Amino acid sequence: MSTGSAATGPHVLRRINATAVLNALRDAEGHTATVSDLVVATGLSRPAVTRALTALADAGIAEFSGTTEHHIGRPAQRARFRAELGHVAGIDIGPHKVLVMVADLAGTVLAQHQAVTPAGHTGDGVVRLLRTALTDVAAEAGITPTDLWSVAVGTPGIVDHERGEVVLAPSIPGWSSLPVIAELRDWLGCPVAIENDVNLAVVAERWRGDDGDNLLFVQWGERIGTGMVIDDKPYRGASSAAGELGFIDLVTDLDDEPKPPTDGLGAFERLVGAGEILRLGMARCDQPLRDRLARTGDIADLFEAAAAGDEAAVSVVDTIATRFARGLAVQLLIMDPRCVIVGGGVSRAGDVLFDAVRKRLGRLLLVPADLRVSALGVNNVALGAVRMALDAVEERLTALL
Amino acid sequence: MSTGSAATGPHVLRRINATAVLNALRDAEGHTATVSDLVVATGLSRPAVTRALTALADAGIAEFSGTTEHHIGRPAQRARFRAELGHVAGIDIGPHKVLVMVADLAGTVLAQHQAVTPAGHTGDGVVRLLRTALTDVAAEAGITPTDLWSVAVGTPGIVDHERGEVVLAPSIPGWSSLPVIAELRDWLGCPVAIENDVNLAVVAERWRGDDGDNLLFVQWGERIGTGMVIDDKPYRGASSAAGELGFIDLVTDLDDEPKPPTDGLGAFERLVGAGEILRLGMARCDQPLRDRLARTGDIADLFEAAAAGDEAAVSVVDTIATRFARGLAVQLLIMDPRCVIVGGGVSRAGDVLFDAVRKRLGRLLLVPADLRVSALGVNNVALGAVRMALDAVEERLTALL
DNA sequence: AGAGTATCGAACGGTTCGTTAGTAAGTGCG
DNA sequence: CGCACTTACTAACGAACCGTTCGATACTCT
Structure with a gap:
């Protein structure tokens, strides 16, 4: 054996x-x-x-x-x-940006830079952008990229963790089936890990916040994804496809056949995603607010109005909270995490939204839930990548003894 | 620190x-x-x-x-x-039975006995039944109960794993809030663990079958519960309340308030539980089959008829398969297990039902699922309890060195 | 300046492992 | 029947590590 x-x-x-x-x-x-x-x-x-x-x-x-x-x-x-003995990099490759961080072995971030990917970008362009960004940030930290001991990359979509490949990435055209990881590995000559971005976000929450060993992170923006930490490790599932809450179907009539998706979004994403929030706001709200929403496309205005007592805005928030609670309750009934942290663009909505969610949630669960809003903001994925890169370093460190 | x-x-x-x-x-x-x-x-x-x-x-x-x-x-x-050096017991306390197994340190079951709890039983009566059953089975294995090194008990409901208490057990009146575990501990003088029955079922599946390190077990009978093995350990969640798939709500209209449950069953249980299957069968099937169902209350007849081509029975199976696939898909999207094993009374329905489930499931998931029917049968909970008792023994064994 | 305190460094005895060499117990062939 | 060959067991040795103990050191307080 x-x-x-x-x-x-x-x-x-x-x-x-x-x-x-x-x-x-x-x-x-x-x-x-x-x-x-x-x-x-x-x-x-x-x-x-x-x-x-x-x-x-x-x-x-x-x-x-x-x-x-x-x-x-x-x-x-x-x-x-001697934290300065080596360095690691954490990289967040999103649909619209590339964020690179370089940290020392203690995990203190020495330099970081965010590059915006131009519209109509291709996977190939992302790779070029990444190379220059990495060299710049490394230089700012006083090293060259080849000095790095370990790198972790976070990206949306489903990731083959073993083979280092992006299996499915609907939000970045041409990004999957690109051997970025192998290329990075060749260039840098160090281990390069790739991981789903939400999984890294939850790693960062676990690292910086001091919550229990069992927590759930919900990324709530245009899309919806969840990451879990179980036993102090990110949980990926057997095919690295765990946490796809965005694809659960709460709306199709039970005895009907579900319609195949047309826009690449999951059923739950269509129901409570940022896009739907904006749509509901424009449909229900009064003229001035509706115009502002149409112009900026920023749902923050909607939540502000709701907090100020705008009746139509409150009704939108209420609808969204009800729907979101229904979906979240499903995952909570299945996972029973110690606490839930909500991140992503919608998480900036504040208590208007989340108090409503908490209220709805209570009646759907068997045990009460501890719902919080992420304090880390947009850096969380890259931070989680730094943490994961550090984990991979331990091996090399103890091998020196 | x-x-x-x-x-x-x-x-x-x-x-x-x-x-x-x-x-x-x-x-x-x-x-x-x-x-x-x-x-x-x-x-x-x-x-x-x-x-x-x-x-x-x-x-x-x-x-x-x-x-x-x-x-x-x-x-x-x-x-x-020397497997005969010590012995462990695995106990399954169900709503209608108490099953006791005694095994040696290698896990080979030496004796087992199932006692049927009389109707109108109380938690107190279950305890008495348990004591006599345990002494009998121990005697058959050539020991006395106080010789046992470790015991594990499986029971339905939510279990406080740390404190050894049953928190919530709707199916056995007077069973929760009874200090059975403390009593057993005093009597036997050995560690006594208590665990949710479905969690033990999945432990048994992992032990006897040779499936991956990440599997999901669905107990499908009157009620519905799921157990997960993650990293070779049963996953309980933060409050030992994980896997409550039976309580997810797929049917209430999204913008409505869910109705509080009246019968103690969860929403999904009311939708696809054995009770609903029987109801659907009696509602849709023709006279002779309807009478048989009313008389025996055994849904096996329904599945037999469906396998034989009875049109109404097939429609019932189809409805149930569609609904079940919808609920299961939710958990699969969230957990992404390597394989799913279905046990419980309904699992005996055979391929008529599960081929239909597999077909429906395919369109609801992002990665294909591996759905199997449990081969262990009604002994699985007690077997899992034996396995868990054995895990607790390792400590005592290595302490001897 | 001297007593007190906490740290540092070195030497000793005990335990464990791996390596090596030698011995024991069989089989198979001449 | 004896010898070569194969495999397994036993004992002795050196190396590495840990904990304990003791004396030396450096600094503060009275």
């Missing part, structure tokens, strides 16, 4: 302890700690921690930097995690 | 290797293996395996039993996992 997880000597023990010390050091305040701190954090003996620390220093992963502030007794030497 | 996972000496290494050898031995054909087999299985050196094996033998976990069949060279001694 499979070889299993057998250790093969005291040598692995050293690695285990060294990585334990490394993790404690990295998790410490400011990525620095004294030996004594690490002793209590890891449960190891002082010599063991010292040994591990010197090994880390030899590998360049840690360094001894000055002494601690003097309280009493002999001052302790501070050990510091 | 949390202490982290630091090893504290060569001593843990021994434990790691010993458990690796133990696992290899237990997974081996017939729970026996030669040292050389274990060397290749674990990747350890021969002396290390021998040392671990003697430690296991000292603890009574393994024994050396005769030599192997001689091919050429010196015959090898066979080591055997």
Whole structure:
């Protein structure tokens, strides 16, 4: 059978302890700690921690930097995690933009740049844009792209996580079936992961916010997608096609045949997506607001009006909240997450909308739901990509020991 | 911060290797293996395996039993996992029955007994029934209940996995809010786990069948519940309330307020549950079949008639298949499991029903689904409980080293 | 200046692993 | 019947790691 997880000597023990010390050091305040701190954090003996620390220093992963502030007794030497040893990049490739971040090994973002993809863009053009953006941001962070240790890319659509291919990306023409990942890998010479953008958004929420080990993220904009973190890992499903809440059908009569989609949108997306919100607003609202909506196409105006008490706007918000709650309830009944975070363009609507959603939701569920609005904003996908790139780095880091 | 996972000496290494050898031995054909087999299985050196094996033998976990069949060279001694060292019990408490299984540490069921709960039973009566059944089955397996190392109980409803309490059990009056688990724990003096029955069913499917690490089980009977295995663990959700597919609402008009349930059933259960199937059959079918259905109340007759070509029966099957596919599609879009296994009373309907479901399902999904019918039958919950009890035993086993 | 305190560094004993060499127990052929 | 060959077991050795212990160091407070 499979070889299993057998250790093969005291040598692995050293690695285990060294990585334990490394993790404690990295998790410490400011990525620095004294030996004594690490002793209590890891449960190891002082010599063991010292040994591990010197090994880390030899590998360049840690360094001894000055002494601690003097309280009493002999001052302790501070050990510091050398976050500048390597760098990772997180990339968000959206339908209208390419956002690149470069961070050090501690995950602090050193430089970032967002490029807007010109209209009528092709997948090929996105790749060129990506190359220049990456070199620019890397330069700003003081490195060249080939110095990167690990890269993660987030993109809409269904992604073959194993083979590094985009299987289905309706929103970016010519983007799927393009060997971007293989190309990046060749160019950079480092592991390049690709992941669904919503899955990365939830990783970022898990990372920056301090919520439980089990949360659900709903990207609510023109389209609707959900990402889940289960056991501290993004959950992808067997074919990387999990979380497609946007495609559930709540509207077709039960005994009828569902109509095949014509616009590439899923049934639920057509029901509560930003497009439908705008349509409803233009249909129901009074003249001045209707004109403004038609001119700007920005649904924020609609929510503002609703918050101000505009009756027609409130009715739109109510309709949308009712529908959204129905769809979200389905996923909550199935997943039972500890908390739900809503992101995407519609999430900026504020309490007008989400208080209504919460109210509707209550009667549809068996256990109460904890619904929040994302605080990360548009950077969340790239941030999640940084986090995922960091996860891939751990291997390379511990291999140095 | 949390202490982290630091090893504290060569001593843990021994434990790691010993458990690796133990696992290899237990997974081996017939729970026996030669040292050389274990060397290749674990990747350890021969002396290390021998040392671990003697430690296991000292603890009574393994024994050396005769030599192997001689091919050429010196015959090898066979080591055997002593499955008879301890026993576990798996218990299925259903609305109408109590099923108790006792198995050895290898998971082979030594004795089992099913007791039918009399009509008008109370939670209290179930407990009494359970005690006698457990003593009987234990005796048949050659032990007393207090000899048990670990017990797991499966029950319908929502279960507080941490505190060992039944939170919500509509189908067994007086069953929730009864401290059965605490009582069992006191009586037996061993860990007693409690788990939702469908979650245990999926554990059993994962154990006995050899499907992927990511599967979905749908219990389809009077009620509908689903269980998921993710990363080789049953997925419970944050409040142990995951998988409540039976409560999703596909029928209420979107802009209407859903009606509060009156019969304790969920909306989807009312739509495709065994009760609705029977109702539809009696409403649509011709006289002789209608009478039989009214008399026996067994929907198997309906499916037989449909398989034989009875037009009205076929229409019922078609309606049910259409509705069920709609609900199942929702969960598949969200979870994207590697395969779906349907169990419960309706699963005995056969291909008449499930071919229709498969056909309908195809157009509702983004990736094709692998839909199967459970082969385990009514024992699945108790089997899953045995498996879960075994998981809890590992700790005690490795503590002996 | 001296007592007190906390850290640092080195040496010791214990445990584990892998490697190597030698011994035991069979088969098969001359 | 004996010898070569194959395979498995046992024992001894060196290497690596951890924890414990002890003395030395550096700084603060009185």
